[in-house]
Amino acid sequence: MHPAPSIIAFSTFSGLGLGLLFWLGVDTTAPTGWVAFAFFAIGYIFAVGGLISSTFHLGRPERAIKAFTQWQTSWLSREAWCAVAALVSMGIYAFLLVFFDTQIHVLGWIGAFFCLMTVYTTSMIYAQLKTVPRWNTVLTSVLFIALSIAGGALLSGRVTIALVLLVIAGGLQFVWWKTGDTRFKESGTDMNTATGLGNIGEVRAFEPPHTGTNYLLNEMVYTIGRRHAEKLRLIALALMLVVPVLLLMLPFPHVFGVLALLSHVAGVLVSRWLFFAEAEHVVGLYYGMR
Amino acid sequence: MTMLPEKTERKMGLVIDLDTCVGCHACVISCKGWNTENYGAPLSDQDPYGANPSGTFLNRIHSYEVQPESGPAQLIHFPKSCLHCEDAPCVTVCPTGASYKRVEDGIVLVNEKDCIGCGLCAWACPYGARELDQAEGVMKKCTLCVDRIYNDNLPEEDRVPACVRTCPSNARHFGDLGDPDSEVSQLVAERGGMDLMPEQGTKPVNKYLPPRPKDRLNESPREEIDILAPLLAPVAEEPKGFLGWLDKTLEKI
Numbered sequence: 001m002h003p004a005p006s007i008i009a010f011s012t013f014s015g016l017g018l019g020l021l022f023w024l025g026v027d028t029t030a031p032t033g034w035v036a037f038a039f040f041a042i043g044y045i046f047a048v049g050g051l052i053s054s055t056f057h058l059g060r061p062e063r064a065i066k067a068f069t070q071w072q073t074s075w076l077s078r079e080a081w082c083a084v085a086a087l088v089s090m091g092i093y094a095f096l097l098v099f100f101d102t103q104i105h106v107l108g109w110i111g112a113f114f115c116l117m118t119v120y121t122t123s124m125i126y127a128q129l130k131t132v133p134r135w136n137t138v139l140t141s142v143l144f145i146a147l148s149i150a151g152g153a154l155l156s157g158r159v160t161i162a163l164v165l166l167v168i169a170g171g172l173q174f175v176w177w178k179t180g181d182t183r184f185k186e187s188g189t190d191m192n193t194a195t196g197l198g199n200i201g202e203v204r205a206f207e208p209p210h211t212g213t214n215y216l217l218n219e220m221v222y223t224i225g226r227r228h229a230e231k232l233r234l235i236a237l238a239l240m241l242v243v244p245v246l247l248l249m250l251p252f253p254h255v256f257g258v259l260a261l262l263s264h265v266a267g268v269l270v271s272r273w274l275f276f277a278e279a280e281h282v283v284g285l286y287y288g289m290r
Numbered sequence: 291m292t293m294l295p296e297k298t299e300r301k302m303g304l305v306i307d308l309d310t311c312v313g314c315h316a317c318v319i320s321c322k323g324w325n326t327e328n329y330g331a332p333l334s335d336q337d338p339y340g341a342n343p344s345g346t347f348l349n350r351i352h353s354y355e356v357q358p359e360s361g362p363a364q365l366i367h368f369p370k371s372c373l374h375c376e377d378a379p380c381v382t383v384c385p386t387g388a389s390y391k392r393v394e395d396g397i398v399l400v401n402e403k404d405c406i407g408c409g410l411c412a413w414a415c416p417y418g419a420r421e422l423d424q425a426e427g428v429m430k431k432c433t434l435c436v437d438r439i440y441n442d443n444l445p446e447e448d449r450v451p452a453c454v455r456t457c458p459s460n461a462r463h464f465g466d467l468g469d470p471d472s473e474v475s476q477l478v479a480e481r482g483g484m485d486l487m488p489e490q491g492t493k494p495v496n497k498y499l500p501p502r503p504k505d506r507l508n509e510s511p512r513e514e515i516d517i518l519a520p521l522l523a524p525v526a527e528e529p530k531g532f533l534g535w536l537d538k539t540l541e542k543i
Binding site: 074132196200212 | 292293308315318342343344345346347350351352353354355356357358359363364365366368370379381382383384385386387388404405406407408409410412413414415416417418421422423424426427428429484485486487488489490491498500501
């Protein structure tokens with residue numbers, strides 16, 4: 001799948017921002033005043049910035065409002081609703097904390113719930129697709145949520161929780177990669193089922209329908225960079241897990257905490273790039289490619 | 291609405307004969323010709339006369355080489371367009387309701403005024419039947435020539451999809467696959483029509499007729515000739531005379 005920068009940035013930064021808002025929502029003693037303002041501002045910049053960047057890949061962004069209509073069947077539509085619910089409830093919760101030093105716990109929990117639901121609905125946009133076997137697993141949602149709350153914990157300065165969650169998220173990432181490597185084969189879709197010609201003999205793509213490229217090949221048969229996948233996986237895991245954990249165990253959490261966060265975000269960006277670049281769509285079979 | 295209908299009154303679709311398709315791409319051209327100037331936005335081309343031309347097509351023809359265990363390989367031309375699936379995953383993923391499946395005839399269509407061009411339906415389709423038009427920013431797909439098949443302004447023989455009308459080898463058939471007595475359903479029953487990627491659970495309406503078994507060289511009529519073969523064996527296995535001398539000399543060098 002084509003790794004569109006707008007989608008990679010969207011899912012990484014909105015995941016991080018929503019993760020931070022989640023922790024602020026469930027915090028029993030949430031910050032107030034200007035400290036709260038700073039935290040919520042960071043959360044909103046990441047979450048809203050990510051959501052805005054996701055509209056850049058639309059062919060007709062001016063009609064984006066119509067995406068709210070089909071929540072009954074479409075995960076993309078559900079994501080739009082959950083994002084609005086999360087941002088509105090968290091906005092009121094934040095407003096009361098910043099300006100009135102008042103914490104309404106129930107509002108925080110509702111906001112936190114919708115933050116997680118937004119990340120979940122985002123992940124389901126990918127996990128629902130039978131056409132991309134690597135994504136088509138419940139593990140995709142678990143991984144997205146784990147990365148979101150781990151990053152959020154890191155961003156909100158919860159050192160101990162962040163350490164535990166980073167290790168869990170890193171482990172999930174490893175398992176997702178390893179099980180993902182065989183999922184295309186396990187899906188049962190191959191040249192024979194694609195063409196129905198397998199009972200005659202071995203099927204090979206002889207000539208594609210067009211000499212140039214097309215939308216399908218650009219969008220769904222993206223093969224560039226896959227040969228470096230193993231190295232990039234190691235880089236991603238080192239940046240998102242190993243480096244932040246080491247930095248967090250050092251003294252002076254404020255200095256090293258920022259470095260740990262930067263490293264983690266860079267690692268998640270690499271991992272999200274691989275999420276798309278390594279994903280193979282079954283339509284590639286018709287072109288004799290994956 | 292992106293909720294799929296429980297059932298459709300008819301299941302209009304295509305039956306494509308892989309045995310008779312000659313891979314001429316006439317259906318591709320007639321499809322593009324009709325659909326670029328009728329229903330919806332035109333099918334744009336990018337850099338059509340330049341170094342890297344590309345464009346939007348609703349119908350494309352692949353070619354496959356199939357190598358049986360013995361005998362020569364077979365070349366099979368393979369037209370592919372929207373299969374108007376009963377359980378169309380492209381419809382349910384649409385966030386705006388632009389994609390829908392019609393109750394009256396099962397045709398899957400895009401209402402281009404509602405399409406935001408997110409591309410998720412193209413991701414959800416296993417067959418590559420949907421292409422995002424790069425000029426218009428909306429999703430394009432086969433309409434089964436919905437503006438031809440019910441069009442009273444056209445002569446009756448033209449009220450079929452453009453690809454079916456133009457096919458010179460009669461490899462494309464159009465009709466109601468929900469009616470077991472229709473010509474297309476009979477054809478599917480006779481020839482063992484098949485689904486593409488059945489494991490994807492899309493329940494395609496369009497069916498493909500597999501190629502008929504091919505005649506083989508070395509089967510019965512050929513064996514009769516083989517009885518005489520020993521008499522036709524070359525008389526001189528080794529060259530003699532000057533050529534023999536030349537052969538030996540060249541070997542030695």
